[in-house]
Amino acid sequence: MEQSTAVHTLDSILAMEKRYRAAFINSLLGPKPGNLVGTQNRRHQANLAIMSSAFHLGASPPLVGLIIRPDVSPRHTLQNILDTGYYTLNQLNASIVVPGHQTSARYPEEVSEFEATGLTTEQIRQFPAPFVRESLIKIGLKLLEHHPIKINGTHLIIGEVQLVSVPQQAIGDDGHIDLVSADAVGITGLDSYHRLEQLQRLSYAKVDKDPEPI
């Protein structure tokens, strides 16, 4: 049975209503990682913002990229990162989707999203930014590079992984972390949360043989 296909061009995309377009374009690439970004301001007040824009930049050295849009709710996050040089990424899991989502409300600067949503700050080894206790996989990052993306006014933040906390039992012999056991959540579009169902792991691809389940 032939399915009906919608084809859009740049013109028809630009003609979409603004929130419709945001939902549509945000859905195109597939599932995105969900992370709560923890920062503090110069007065040590904790801030927390959910983001789905973190991406792996490299393992050696361990680097993470993060796109921050200054025009939406986590507007204190960028300033805090630039002011202090440190931030945390706390992986979203199914137990904290609702308070995590709620961190995107536009709280005034004097309100900590931790207190407003009931999530708990955690200090790990004097790292100078707050972690989220309820998250299972936590990363402490040091700001290395800040690239303003002129084309749309967003900001690319590149951070070096300086501290990682992961449940021991989720780490495999080969370093792979079982994110299903860590109850990881993916985000699609602007507001849709998904659990992961294991499909398969596949062996390193070689030209002369088919990949095998591992």
Add this chain to the structure above:
Amino acid sequence: MEQSTAVHTLDSILAMEKRYRAAFINSLLGPKPGNLVGTQNRRHQANLAIMSSAFHLGASPPLVGLIIRPDVSPRHTLQNILDTGYYTLNQLNASIVVPGHQTSARYPEEVSEFEATGLTTEQIRQFPAPFVRESLIKIGLKLLEHHPIKINGTHLIIGEVQLVSVPQQAIGDDGHIDLVSADAVGITGLDSYHRLEQLQRLSYAKVDKDPEPI
């Protein structure tokens, strides 16, 4: 019951064996989108490479970021994008995980990964890069910016969405695309593929009320 937690610092991460570290660091952020990147070289030979490094950069204008590592298998992709200025992202789905994964084998330049893996090229409206027929959500992109990331030798490619093909029935009234119905796949770590299970969609967060399922 208290779970055992592994805490790593930058020093202990840098001391990990190389592939162990790659698997570990690639797992930290959570699920990543899976896309097959279609390009052609100047002689119009089609190339296809699986990547999990695409990210949403903005909806207005519609922009996608892509990190390309020249030192791993999809090494022709970067050159083709720079040479021709166009490329496609074809969202991975559960039916094409195995041939999609196999595109990461180091085929010589004269071998098209389409032919080697059995995936089918599709031409849409004279767009100057090949799409993947078996993919359900396809994006045609024009290269806008190329930022070499000096810190680790990767490349950030920023593209403008010029053409999109999506199953009509997956698009909601609000522009959100139901990626579960589109059989979308997330990637964790280097080689682990996951189906999505719908958890919930949540209403736009406001300061004075809790988010509600939508």
